[in-house]
Amino acid sequence: VKEFIDYKKLEKSTFLGNSLGGHVALIFALKHIERVEALVLTGSSGLFESGMGSTFPRRGNYKYIRERVQYTFYAPETATLELIDEVFGIVNDNYKALRILKIARAAQRQNLREELGKLKVPVLLVWGLNDNITPAHVGHEFHKLLPNSTLRFIDQCGHAAMMEQPERFNQVLDDFLHTLNPLVETA
Numbered sequence: 001v002k003e004f005i006d007y008k009k010l011e012k013s014t015f016l017g018n019s020l021g022g023h024v025a026l027i028f029a030l031k032h033i034e035r036v037e038a039l040v041l042t043g044s045s046g047l048f049e050s051g052m053g054s055t056f057p058r059r060g061n062y063k064y065i066r067e068r069v070q071y072t073f074y075a076p077e078t079a080t081l082e083l084i085d086e087v088f089g090i091v092n093d094n095y096k097a098l099r100i101l102k103i104a105r106a107a108q109r110q111n112l113r114e115e116l117g118k119l120k121v122p123v124l125l126v127w128g129l130n131d132n133i134t135p136a137h138v139g140h141e142f143h144k145l146l147p148n149s150t151l152r153f154i155d156q157c158g159h160a161a162m163m164e165q166p167e168r169f170n171q172v173l174d175d176f177l178h179t180l181n182p183l184v185e186t187a
Helices: 002-007 020-031 062-071 082-093 093-107 136-145 166-180
Strands: 012-017 036-042 121-127 148-156
Touching: 012 020, 012 166, 020 036, 020 093, 036 166, 062 082, 082 093, 121 136, 121 166, 136 148, 148 166
Parallel strands: 012 036, 036 121, 121 148
Antiparallel strands: none
16 A cells, blocks of 8 residues: 555545455554545454454355355345456455455454554544444444544445445545545535
């Protein structure tokens, strides 16, 4: 992440991460806070990691992958055939699957609870009220531990708010970005 923002010559940025991406954003912020304007975390990991057990991945088992992708959402029909095919392709690509597994296992060893209080930048927490993967209580716990955080729940929404409720998610995000810089037009 740092190499990319250095390459783009960005001084400070707002980072948005979903699930494991939220964990990556938090780790980056803890290491390079001077480069972080704000954070937006949705369904983030970082507090209650557990082994993936039987949930990752059953390579070659399309039915299982379809069920896992559907489980991500409040409304299973949000898991389009195109999305299921994409996830199936990733799980069955040795390089991609191993990279994701490596990052996920590293995240399991890295509980950030003790460090979150150091982050004083504005943090927006957007949580699907019906998230089966990182339930609502995880959002509440992040909110309690991050001193400058705002927590917003989206009803009838699972783990990927930006996909399942994009209009509502974008409105919450837009409102937050306006609080950072009210003079900038964001839509």
